[in-house]
Amino acid sequence: MEEPGVRARQREQTRRALLREAERLFAERGYAAVGLAELVSAAGVTKGALYHHFPGGKADLFRAVLAEVQRQVGERVAAAAEAKADAWEQLVAGCEEFLAAATAPGTERVMLVDGPAVLGWAEWRAMDEAASARHLGEALTALVEAGRIAPQPVAPLVHLLSGAMNEAALWLASAASGPEDLAATTAALRRMLRALRAD
């Protein structure tokens, strides 16, 4: 069963340290405000290690951080959806769980603000699609095929709903909104989703 070996173990440990500190710093202060010197110092390594693990440099490291953050959010969304039996309730539960997960401090900055700017909108969208928006599209498609949603192209719906929830998450995570706004937002979101129903 393939013992790891001291080389591989050290390698993985270094990579984890870089990812951990990068996620923390990027979330705390934003991509542009974090220097590589500080980053590698916090991880206890040097720039040589960083470029060994992430040949693309700073942006490459950010990409890995973003993928990890999106994976965690996607997992939470999927778990919340699978807890429901009905397809419609799965959609609603997934959307609400997304709002809760994306609002976590720092997460929104990496995932929703710096992500598109650093990697470009197209690549960011592709990653988001693979991580979480994919669930949304599949849920909508299933509901259309089941006749619960009026027949229509799902792609525009995915973008509209995804954008609505992304912006809502940024707002809810900011100081401009209070705790009562979360309930009001989910209520409004439910209404918008209900508008799609075929019955």
Add this chain to the structure above:
Amino acid sequence: MEEPGVRARQREQTRRALLREAERLFAERGYAAVGLAELVSAAGVTKGALYHHFPGGKADLFRAVLAEVQRQVGERVAAAAEAKADAWEQLVAGCEEFLAAATAPGTERVMLVDGPAVLGWAEWRAMDEAASARHLGEALTALVEAGRIAPQPVAPLVHLLSGAMNEAALWLASAASGPEDLAATTAALRRMLRALRAD
């Protein structure tokens, strides 16, 4: 009637040149990929002029560019809305005009991708609020007061709808979408708006 004077005229001309070239370059290649040297060279001035007009440097210049872009989009939206008599049709027309205006090549990059990352989400949101989202809020408030929309807090609605349209604009402006997607998106948006109606 206050003749301008050669000093003031030159000053305004230089400022315009900087804004014009900055808007072009930021739209073409993005904030981070444009260097100040290239920027001032394209405008026919030097860095001294840039920091004379925009003490905050690159970010300050970007802020001015963003304000101008948002102003133009806001004007188009307001004009399209005022062309309608009914309050509900004003809302729909304004939303659709926003999609058309924000999809203009380069506009979306400055306004929706680099904007939040460069200035931070909070400041970007405040500028967007003052320029275009304000119209949305006022329209929704009027419709609520007129009883055309079910009584509810409008702030969450503004964020959900604004986010939905922003993301939709980015998608429609990208190569990932075709011309037929615009019609499908506006149709889906109309449905979502209809869901708010009280009747």
Add this chain to the structure above:
DNA sequence: CCCTTTCGCATACCGTCGGTATGTGAAGCA
């Protein structure tokens, strides 16, 4: 008309940052 001030900007310079090329010592392998 001249002197002074102010203004609009150009020039020269600096610190920092992301990125790269090369060195090195330990782990792996025959």
Add this chain to the structure above:
DNA sequence: TGCTTCACATACCGACGGTATGCGAAAGGG
């Protein structure tokens, strides 16, 4: 045991955003 590979450290570079200072022309007052 000796050669190879790998994971990383060190040293260095060019470019960039930003700043301090200089300068010439326009404005303003006597």
